Amino acid sequence: MPRPITATISIPAMQHNLRHVTESLHRQARECGREPPRVWAVIKAGAYGHGIDQGLRGFAAADGLAMLDLSEAVACREAGWAGPIMLLEGCFDTSDIDIVDTYGLTVAVHCEDQLRMLEQAAPRGPVDVKLKINTGMNRLGFAAGAAAAAWRRLAALRRGGVVGELGTMTHFSRADDDADATRAQLSVFLDCTADMPGPASVCNSAATLTSGLWLGLPSARPQWVRPGICLYGSSPFEERSAGQLGLRPAMTLTSRIIAVQECPAGGSVGYGHRFTASVPTRVGIVACGYADGYPRHAGTGTPVTVAGRPTILLGRISMDMLAVDLTQVEGAGIGAPVVLWGEGGPSVDAVAEAAGTVGYELLCALAPRVPRTVVPAAGAAGRTCEPEEMQ
Numbered sequence: 001m002p003r004p005i006t007a008t009i010s011i012p013a014m015q016h017n018l019r020h021v022t023e024s025l026h027r028q029a030r031e032c033g034r035e036p037p038r039v040w041a042v043i044k045a046g047a048y049g050h051g052i053d054q055g056l057r058g059f060a061a062a063d064g065l066a067m068l069d070l071s072e073a074v075a076c077r078e079a080g081w082a083g084p085i086m087l088l089e090g091c092f093d094t095s096d097i098d099i100v101d102t103y104g105l106t107v108a109v110h111c112e113d114q115l116r117m118l119e120q121a122a123p124r125g126p127v128d129v130k131l132k133i134n135t136g137m138n139r140l141g142f143a144a145g146a147a148a149a150a151w152r153r154l155a156a157l158r159r160g161g162v163v164g165e166l167g168t169m170t171h172f173s174r175a176d177d178d179a180d181a182t183r184a185q186l187s188v189f190l191d192c193t194a195d196m197p198g199p200a201s202v203c204n205s206a207a208t209l210t211s212g213l214w215l216g217l218p219s220a221r222p223q224w225v226r227p228g229i230c231l232y233g234s235s236p237f238e239e240r241s242a243g244q245l246g247l248r249p250a251m252t253l254t255s256r257i258i259a260v261q262e263c264p265a266g267g268s269v270g271y272g273h274r275f276t277a278s279v280p281t282r283v284g285i286v287a288c289g290y291a292d293g294y295p296r297h298a299g300t301g302t303p304v305t306v307a308g309r310p311t312i313l314l315g316r317i318s319m320d321m322l323a324v325d326l327t328q329v330e331g332a333g334i335g336a337p338v339v340l341w342g343e344g345g346p347s348v349d350a351v352a353e354a355a356g357t358v359g360y361e362l363l364c365a366l367a368p369r370v371p372r373t374v375v376p377a378a379g380a381a382g383r384t385c386e387p388e389e390m391q
């Protein structure tokens, strides 16, 4: 029998989150008499650890899919996705352009090298391009002062039939915590794209969920938002939980108690004796450790649910196990169900916060050895995935 740990991926939750975000955008658009933005569902990093297959099923209603890896993009096309696919970091090598062309992918062009690749390549069909502009994050993108020249070169490629649809994009660095910094980035974007028609894309989850931010772009320019994390039911904000935002967890990590220890007052638990009991404590040992992707920095006090009751972790996380306090969880013994995060347990964000990180990292870091079960969309059959399938 395999270890009892499982990650359950809920397609209905993913569908709900996409619908929830889309409906809110449509509501805002109606109130302002605007066209609603279209939605790129971001499925990079194997759909944030949920698996590209699951991303395809959960976000089948999205207008487009955005990711990084050429191989993931090709997998989406081969699985039958006919809509737009955007490579958020564009091409890494001239040879990529051939594949981009064959599979009809949209590419970001964020630097001189990528611009030259397009100028030197001779794609069979026009390639759709998003000129990426660095408006203050200083990660990817042309500096605002260099964007106009890059745009002119792309426009020339468009006239020559190498580039198809030409649009613009940028990425916000503080949409989750600083409205002024975000407005400043938006203002740089608006200034430098004033003469760049075509679709514009600026909003990640935090910006998409910030009421009305997308309305700051001119109504004449079609707009695409690029939410990622919120579609998986994790909040991009420190101050607002996923539940408060109306999102549902797409991933639930569960396991079971595999041993129980009666720890006397003064006894300590686990490596380094990081927890010492002040009163007699029933300790449950759970089949889940950092080799499963559970964060080792989560210490005593991290929330966990055992047999439907909220309790806490005790001491250090081991490679394959962790310890929980069963003192108040009456009747919970070997075999008792444990929810590490997700439906029926603490949110992934609460666990991440206890470990000094963010939900993104926990979801993406789920180890390949953890078996996945997929809850299908209503009317579809469920299945268990081999971990390899989920890469």
Ligand SMILES: Cc1ncc(COP(=O)(O)O)c(C=O)c1O
Residues within 6 Å of the ligand: 042, 088, 171, 203, 204, 205, 206, 226, 227, 228, 229, 230, 236
């Ligand atoms: C360019 C770009 N757009 C959109 C996203 C989605 O961001 P989030 O998951 O915060 O919604 C990311 C994620 O890092 C990104 O790099």
